[in-house]
Amino acid sequence: EAQVTQNPRYLITVTGKKLTVTCSQNMNHEYMSWYRQDPGLGLRQIYYSMNVEVTDKGDVPEGYKVSRKEKRNFPLILESPSPNQTSLYFCASSWRGHNQPQHFGDGTRLSIL
Amino acid sequence: TQLLEQSPQFLSIQEGENLTVYCNSSSVFSSLQWYRQEPGEGPVLLVTVVTGGEVKKLKRLTFQFGDARKDSSLHITAAQPGDTGLYLCAGLQTHGANSKLTFGKGITLSVRP
Numbered sequence: 563e564a565q566v567t568q569n570p571r572y573l574i575t576v577t578g579k580k581l582t583v584t585c586s587q588n589m590n591h592e593y594m595s596w597y598r599q600d601p602g603l604g605l606r607q608i609y610y611s612m613n614v615e616v617t618d619k620g621d622v623p624e625g626y627k628v629s630r631k632e633k634r635n636f637p638l639i640l641e642s643p644s645p646n647q648t649s650l651y652f653c654a655s656s657w658r659g660h661n662q663p664q665h666f667g668d669g670t671r672l673s674i675l
Numbered sequence: 676t677q678l679l680e681q682s683p684q685f686l687s688i689q690e691g692e693n694l695t696v697y698c699n700s701s702s703v704f705s706s707l708q709w710y711r712q713e714p715g716e717g718p719v720l721l722v723t724v725v726t727g728g729e730v731k732k733l734k735r736l737t738f739q740f741g742d743a744r745k746d747s748s749l750h751i752t753a754a755q756p757g758d759t760g761l762y763l764c765a766g767l768q769t770h771g772a773n774s775k776l777t778f779g780k781g782i783t784l785s786v787r788p
Contacts, residue, residue, distance in 0.1 A: 566717070597778075602780070603780065604763075604778050604779060604780035604781060605718075605763065605765075605778040605781075606778075607776075652717050652718075654717070659774060660767055660774045660775060660776035661705065661706065661767050661769070661774055661776075663708065663720040663723065664708075664710075664718070664720065664765075664776070665720075666717025666718050666719070667717050668715065668716050668717050669715070669716070669717055
């Protein structure tokens with residue numbers, strides 16, 4: 563089954579404790595991205611990657627890092643999480659870029675205390 | 676200023692009613708995507724409209740792209756409880772080799788049995 567898999571689905575942690583949210587897709591998509599979804603603000607793009615070893619900042623990249631060492635994986639790293647990063651995070655992928663249908667994972671709900 | 680304004684923000688209707696919701700902007704888009712998101716899941720693509728004035732139908736859902744490619748509407752005929760969810764529009768803007776996909780904040784639809 564074609565899918566985008568995020569882990570963990572839920573995480574409660576404390577300020578400053580490094581965490582990684584993994585994202586994996588099995589569709590051989592070149593493009594992957596991360597969004598956060600907040601009430602009243604909608605979906606905002608954090609980072610995206612057009613292909614392996616190519617990453618770019620989205621609209622709200624501060625406090626986040628990403629890497630794209632393999633085509634299928636695109637982890638989101640919070641080196642020193644803060645409470646304002648409490649949010650619902652989505653990973654998405656598509657064949658080639660923004661102009662194609664985005665396939666989303668089921669989301670990761672992060673709470674930073 | 677939000678690039679894409681979706682209205683209304685919230686809508687609660689009775690099963691069997693018709694409804695129309697909107698996605699408006701002062702900017703021109705190359706294409707516009709509509710997604711539906713259900714609780715605990717990621718957004719799922721419903722349709723992409725590309726040509727000004729284009730109308731696409733998906734069962735009881737009718738999508739229209741404005742003639743000037745600045746706005747779009749979604750009409751649901753005889754709404755059912757299964758239509759309940761968050762409806763997101765996303766506009767694609769291209770500038771040469773670069774492109775950007777921007778999401779609206781969404782419309783929360785509740786269809787009561």
